[in-house]
Amino acid sequence: MKKQFSATKGLNADLENFEITDILQLITQQVKCGSLSVEGKDGNCSWYFLDGGLVDFECDFPGHLLDLKSILVKSGHLDESAYDLLTGKRGLGEKEVAELLVQGKFISPGELENINLRRLIESFIVTMQWTKGKYSFFPTSEVQRHPFLPAQDANFIILEALRQIDEMTVMKKRLQPLDRVFETTLAQANGEASIHDLNLFKEGLEAQFDRDELETYRLFDGKRPLSEILNRNVLGQFHTCRIILDFLERGIIVPESSSQSTGKLSRAPAVNRQLSGLPLMLLGTALVIATLLSIKNLTNPRQGLKPTFFSAIVDNLRADRKAVLAQAAELLRRP
Template identity: 25%
Template sequence: MALRGTLGDFSLTDILQLIGLQRKTGVLVLEREGERVTLGFDAGRVVSAESSSRPTEHRLGNLLVKRGKLTEARLEEALRIQRDTLKRLGHVLVEQGWVDHETIRRELELQMAETVYDTLRWRSGEYDFRPGERVDWNREFVRPIPAEHLLMEGARMVDEWPIIERTIPSRDVIPRPRPAAAEILASVGSAPESAGSIYEQDIDFDLIPQDPLAGERSSGPKGLSQAELRVLRWVDGRRTAGEVADLSELGTFEAFKTLVRLVELELVEIVPPEGDGEVPAAPRRPRLMARAAPARAAGLLVALAAAVGVVAALHPLAAAAWPGTPRLPLPATLAPAQAVSAAGHLEAIRAAVSRARLTRLERALRVRYLASGRWPRRLEELVEAGLAPARLLRDPWGRPYRYEPIDGGYRLAEAGPIPGVPGPEVRERRLAPGPGAPGGPAPAP
């Protein structure tokens, strides 16, 4: 059964989650405003990604030439061989000994991930998933990427893009080196190959290292990381931000994020393309970009905890256990510990957890609808389908959430009010009528 519909009803995140959970094999076609993206899946893993706006084969050859890893003459010869033999360009380049296997693999996988990340930012368009359709993918150079991994990375990027865009509003702006940058580059000479982006590191919540900043320190001048040096070496005042990102081999998101850091360090300034207006002024230190001194390590943990209101509740406990604990600056939305009782703290935490559970239940409901073409009759169906753990069906006070299917959608609500806590929260969703069903998109015949 194929699935068709619009991204206004179900986000690409929902669709990828469904494909990943059910280990689907097939082709997902996404279209909007003349742009077409085709994603290939094998057992729930992404194995190919093609965009009509930037064909993989075309970009591969051009990027290798721009980075100095391939001459234009050899590229032209490789393209001639490709036309004669119908082999993929990567195979031709490796067979001729002009580019090594690892370089081709890394570039193809980066382009594949970049295509998926770009589509995760789409807010409109149409989708068409064709399960079982044969996927022709490059098994020699591409390692399948689990959809769940792309979803986790993509969610982080979508959250941080608005902050990056305050400084770099488009790929066409031009980063220009400032005098201090020239001094740094002169002291390091040609930059060595980077081992990868510093932002690719995951957080292990079971083990907090004694020195959380150790992985980000660099022996480079001014304490710059290898990623920052790698980006800085391509900034010449003529290349656009997009070209710098392509040459850095870090990917657009990581390269732009690194550029923002260089702007903060006053090593780079952003200027508009010739003939355009001014680039919007960026905040002196965007919230997610700052990572100065030890505040970055502490701030990361604080931000994670503050999402559910834990910091305000636990800081007094930490102060009692360790008298030397410094006062942490809390978000303005959190009341000072002195003004809120311990009981109030706990209720606020429970309320935040309850809202988070409602959001997870909504995600599971949408995935269930995509898989079956109907809304569940009861929440327990989500547990039976493996989309949610049983504990998610009750709030932190132990009360079951209220759920009922309604015409073309559902209503999901907390069980009732709690003294001192705003609510109860009610979530209601109705789908706009779509092809094949009065309540929204449905499986196509």
């Protein structure tokens, strides 16, 4: 039976005795202002409340890339050395760096708000799955609002975190075992198709990705297990799970050819390796032919011609048309 407590004079408790949802309910309904901190073996996090709303948070999860620096660097908004220069030599904090980026128009306030909202939800997803830890609540009205996080309803954030945890549990069952290592189909066929075919295929493939998908795609290097990708992706576990399942359904990633769990290389005959890349070789060749036909059709349109199978990819590559023409010319010069 759980103990009864009041948060009006502060609180120190163990995770085993009080659930975070119970504590949040008391804070939002009774005290409404103050800071709630939780600490466990996997990190720590603090949330700040004002008039019952979540207005700020600070988290440190070494096993998860939830810090703003990692997200900004991975998304291409800021170089890592530039961030270190701002925080090191100039002594700026996370919020000050964010304000400078907005002033310099490197990122919009709306983008930062979306990033921080995702980070806030992810902070609850991480901590609500802990089985051990300590909580402390300090009531105070001296709470600063985050400049790039509108006040959030605590109940909404908790419900959203619980929803994502439930859906993620189902998705992780489909991904089991999480110690498996995957690589991209492009990497698997490396060496079995010409470099020009692979480059052309890669450009067409990446043109179909949004930013989140491309960021996840780059993590599949044939070395990281799924568990590490889930924890280290700046998108958070929920969105990463959805993208990985989509990649599997589309055949974008496949199990790594070597057995990472035992540390032994696959002993399959070389002919099997060649055959495994044959479909992609054919696809790459078809892409080259389709691209050449599409370019020809674009430069010399004729009535009655039907769109090629890869016309959607060609449309996305129009901006790089000169590069495609150069690659095509090189292919035609081959004996």
